[in-house]
Structures are given as structure tokens and as C-alpha cells.
Amino acid sequence: MLDFLRFGIEWLPALLKGVPLTLALWVIAITLGCLLGLILCWARVYGNRLCYWISTVYIELFRGTPMLVQMFFIYLGLPHVGIVFDAFTAAVIAITLNSAAYQAEYFRGSVLSVPRGQMVAARACGMSKWQAIRHIMLPQALRRVIPQWSNEAIIELKFTSIAYTIGVVEITAIAQDIGSRTLDFFQVFLWAGLIYLVLTSTVASLLSWVERRTHVPGVTTN
Amino acid sequence: MTDDLVLDVRDVKKSYEGLEVLKGIGFGLRRGETKVLVGPSGSGKSTLLRCINHLTPPDEGRIFLSGEEVLEKNIDAMRARIGFVFQDFNLFSHLTVLDNVRICQVKVKGVAADVATERAQQELERVGLGDKASAYPAELSGGQQQRVSIARALAMDPDVLLFDEPTSALDPELTGEVVRVMQKLASDGMTMVVVTHEMSFARQAADELIFMENGYIIEQGPPQQLFSSAANDRTRAFLNVIAEHG
Incomplete structure (x- = not known):
């Protein structure tokens, strides 16, 4: 225990230097993934045949292949056809594209769970389809999706660690580096795990606060 | 005199998968009038109501609201009214x-x-x-x-209010409060078309009762007349059954 603490005092500051990059990677990817996910969901639920199929193929493609393969393809594969990204950008793109596919499916399930009569009533009072989606369907669907979306957000936070494999200097990469210098992989990865745990539980409590704040009887359950 | 009609429904037809639900329905509504649509389930009352604001777009026929035709291209503006x-x-x-x-x-x-x-x-x-x-x-x-x-x-x-069985999803003890509001609207001069099985409402508030069956209007007239001496056997039979249960 004492060893653990001593190791922490010595190396924690270095490990924590990875936190901003991990969080930046996560926030950018999850936000862009959310926007893209909404578009994909819209295409699949409300779009014409073409939109539906493009969205469906996209979602199946990204859910059916490992994120590590996607990341390697973007960072190591694309330069062969002249498209070059730095490691951080490549990681953001990979996590964004991957997360969008999952988020789209959560959004879709949530939109479909809103009773049909809500859309009909909105159209019946003269709202356009877009207004009905924007003012009636989306606010309800987004409230309903928070629990699943939280899971996805936390999974993606942990997935930022695989950016280490393409050289992004986030928490896991720094831990690996400290480990090879001290040869104490046991301690360093315990500490790294602890940092992730603190981050994920903070995010979880934050989102559950949002869920409580946006609760409306009859739309979401407590 | 079609000009002073708030709602003018002309020869509306609607089919679902080859089954003709509305076989050419027409009726008009003047300002301040209340008409009640009655008829057995499956007679097309709700479909007719939904055709008026294109929640179910009609296959044929025309609908005019205060003289202006309800069309796909102006539908949002029309629905607002x-x-x-x-x-x-x-x-x-x-x-x-x-x-x-x-x-x-x-x-x-x-x-x-x-x-x-x-x-x-x-x-x-x-x-x-x-x-x-x-x-x-x-x-x-x-x-x-x-x-x-x-x-x-x-x-x-709105120019006109359409009610699609407004009390059918309610527990019996709750229908009264809704019917009373509708009666008040009718006596305030609201223009309304009401699909309902509430015969007390029809009797007291309707200017005209329209009896539908199998996609046709079988008979229409003032409620007193239809309740006491409907010309058509089926209208009479239906109103009797409803009266017993209502």
C-alpha cells in the first residue's frame, strides 16, 4: 500500500498530464459523433430510400468492424491514397465515425419509442415535418435516450485509450512510457486504471444529474 | 350557396389496399354549425375526418375551407385553420x-x-x-x-374544429366533463364536425346528424327528426341500439 502511494506521489503528476488530451479526444469525438449520429438517425427514420440505405450501410459497416482496425485504416491506410492525418486527428476521426454508428442506433430506438400520435398531432396543428421533429419528437427522444447515451459516452471515454496504439500521448501512452522506465507496470497501470475510473464515474454522475434535471413525468421514468 | 360554407367536402373517396372505405362523400358546413357523424364502426367516419385535413390524404374528391381548396401544397397552412x-x-x-x-x-x-x-x-x-x-x-x-x-x-x-371520437378513450365517469365543454362550444357558435357515440351530445348540440355506413352517407337531417322518424331502416336500427346503450 505504501509502495502504491509512494509510486503515486512520484508519477501521478506525469500521468495526469495525459488527462487533458484524453478528455479533448473524448469530448470532440463524442460531440461530433452525436451530431453525425443524429443525421444518420434522421436519414434512417425519416429519410427517403437512398438516405435510408446509405445510413444503414454506414451503421452496419462501423458496428461490424473493430475500432482498432478503423483507426489503423485511417492513420496507416489512408496515407497510401494520399490522405494523411496526424495521430490525434486520426484518433478523433476514428472514434467519431465509430461512435456515430452506435449513437445513431440509440437515437433511432428512442425516436421510434415516442408514440406515433405525437408526430400526427404536431402535423395536425400545422407544423411542418421538420418543425414536428425539432419541437416535438427530438426533445422527447433525447430525454429518453440519456441512459443508453451515457453508456455509450463512457465506453467511448475508455476507447480513447486505443489511440495510444497510433502514438497519441494520452493517459495509457504515458503509463506505458512510465512503465518501461520504472519497470513497475503493476503500479503504473493500477494508477492509470484509477484515473480512468475517476473520469468515468464523474461522467456517469454528471449525466445522471442531467437525466434528473430533464425528467418529465410521462416521457421518462425516474 | 357554396360560398358561405366554412367546410365544403365534395365527393371524397378513399381506399386502403383495394378496400374502398369512403365511396364518394359530400357535405357542407356553415359558420356556427355543428354536425355529428354517426354510424357503425368501420363505416368510414374517422377516415372522413382525417381526409378533411389530409392526415389521410383522400384519393379523390375536393375539400374547401372557407372557399379555399385544401391541397397537399398548402396543407400546413390549412391545418393551422x-x-x-x-x-x-x-x-x-x-x-x-x-x-x-x-x-x-x-x-x-x-x-x-x-x-x-x-x-x-x-x-x-x-x-x-x-x-x-x-x-x-x-x-x-x-x-x-x-x-x-x-x-x-x-x-x-380555427375556422372549424374536428372531433374524432373525443370521449371513446375515456372512462365513463370522465366523458361528461368533455361533452359539457363541447356543448358549450357548440352553443357559443363554434363550427364543428364531431364523430361520436354520445347521443346526448348529438341530440342537444347537433344542427344535423349524418349517418354513415359502408363508406356512404345513408341519411342526414336534424337529430330530432332522425331520432324519431329516420327514413332509413338501418339508420333507425343503429340509433335504437345506440340509444339503448347510451
Whole structure:
């Protein structure tokens, strides 16, 4: 225990230097993934045949292949056809594209769970389809999706660690580096795990606060 | 005299998968009139109502609202002038009662927020729910929800109000409060088409009863006349059955 603490005092500051990059990677990817996910969901639920199929193929493609393969393809594969990204950008793109596919499916399930009569009533009072989606369907669907979306957000936070494999200097990469210098992989990865745990539980409590704040009887359950 | 008709439905036909539900329906409605559509289930009453505002676009026929034809291309503007009250209320679940009555005024008609709030409050008072403005729909009884949905329709200042079996989803003890609101609207001179099995409402509030069966209008006339001496056997049989149960 004492060893653990001593190791922490010595190396924690270095490990924590990875936190901003991990969080930046996560926030950018999850936000862009959310926007893209909404578009994909819209295409699949409300779009014409073409939109539906493009969205469906996209979602199946990204859910059916490992994120590590996607990341390697973007960072190591694309330069062969002249498209070059730095490691951080490549990681953001990979996590964004991957997360969008999952988020789209959560959004879709949530939109479909809103009773049909809500859309009909909105159209019946003269709202356009877009207004009905924007003012009636989306606010309800987004409230309903928070629990699943939280899971996805936390999974993606942990997935930022695989950016280490393409050289992004986030928490896991720094831990690996400290480990090879001290040869104490046991301690360093315990500490790294602890940092992730603190981050994920903070995010979880934050989102559950949002869920409580946006609760409306009859739309979401407590 | 078709010019002074608020609602003019001409020869409307509608089929679902080869089954003709409406076989050429026409009727007109003058300002301040209330017409009640009755008939056995499957006779096409609700479909007819939904054809009027194109929730179910008709296959054939024409519909005019205050002289202007209801078409696919002007449908949003027309719907803003046609109030629709659903069997299962369909209040917007995520909005308070007040916002339910406000939102279409603001988003569809572009009414200023404070004006919309004032109007919403007035309409809620009118249906007896002024004290429920900040409640959510799930916190109200079915009868209260239906009254809010009537207020929502009224707040749009519609040319005509369409009611699609407004009391059918309610427990029997809650139908009275909704029927009373509808009766008050009828006597206030609201122009309304009502699909209902509430014969007490038909008797007291309808200017005309329209009896439908198998996609046709079989008979129409003042309620007293139809209740006492319907010309058609099926109309008589149907009204007798309804009268016994109602």
C-alpha cells in the first residue's frame, strides 16, 4: 500500500498530464459523433430510400468492424491514397465515425419509442415535418435516450485509450512510457486504471444529474 | 350557396389496399354549425375526418375551407385553420399544459410569446383548467387531457374544429366533463364536425346528424327528426341500439 502511494506521489503528476488530451479526444469525438449520429438517425427514420440505405450501410459497416482496425485504416491506410492525418486527428476521426454508428442506433430506438400520435398531432396543428421533429419528437427522444447515451459516452471515454496504439500521448501512452522506465507496470497501470475510473464515474454522475434535471413525468421514468 | 360554407367536402373517396372505405362523400358546413357523424364502426367516419385535413390524404374528391381548396401544397397552412381533437388526446408529453396550448400558436402562426401565453391561459380557463397550466399531461386525468387538447385546438382560432371520437378513450365517469365543454362550444357558435357515440351530445348540440355506413352517407337531417322518424331502416336500427346503450 505504501509502495502504491509512494509510486503515486512520484508519477501521478506525469500521468495526469495525459488527462487533458484524453478528455479533448473524448469530448470532440463524442460531440461530433452525436451530431453525425443524429443525421444518420434522421436519414434512417425519416429519410427517403437512398438516405435510408446509405445510413444503414454506414451503421452496419462501423458496428461490424473493430475500432482498432478503423483507426489503423485511417492513420496507416489512408496515407497510401494520399490522405494523411496526424495521430490525434486520426484518433478523433476514428472514434467519431465509430461512435456515430452506435449513437445513431440509440437515437433511432428512442425516436421510434415516442408514440406515433405525437408526430400526427404536431402535423395536425400545422407544423411542418421538420418543425414536428425539432419541437416535438427530438426533445422527447433525447430525454429518453440519456441512459443508453451515457453508456455509450463512457465506453467511448475508455476507447480513447486505443489511440495510444497510433502514438497519441494520452493517459495509457504515458503509463506505458512510465512503465518501461520504472519497470513497475503493476503500479503504473493500477494508477492509470484509477484515473480512468475517476473520469468515468464523474461522467456517469454528471449525466445522471442531467437525466434528473430533464425528467418529465410521462416521457421518462425516474 | 357554396360560398358561405366554412367546410365544403365534395365527393371524397378513399381506399386502403383495394378496400374502398369512403365511396364518394359530400357535405357542407356553415359558420356556427355543428354536425355529428354517426354510424357503425368501420363505416368510414374517422377516415372522413382525417381526409378533411389530409392526415389521410383522400384519393379523390375536393375539400374547401372557407372557399379555399385544401391541397397537399398548402396543407400546413390549412391545418393551422382546422382544429383536430384526437380520440387519445395526443398532448405533447414533454410540454406543460400551458406550453401545449402555446406551442402551435408560436411555431406555426408566429404569434408573439406573451400574446400566446395570454391566449393559452384564456382557453384553459374556457375548458375549466386554468389552474393546471404548469402540470404535465401525464399528471392529468384522461378527461382533463382531452379538455387541454380542445384548448390547444381553440387557441389556433380555427375556422372549424374536428372531433374524432373525443370521449371513446375515456372512462365513463370522465366523458361528461368533455361533452359539457363541447356543448358549450357548440352553443357559443363554434363550427364543428364531431364523430361520436354520445347521443346526448348529438341530440342537444347537433344542427344535423349524418349517418354513415359502408363508406356512404345513408341519411342526414336534424337529430330530432332522425331520432324519431329516420327514413332509413338501418339508420333507425343503429340509433335504437345506440340509444339503448347510451
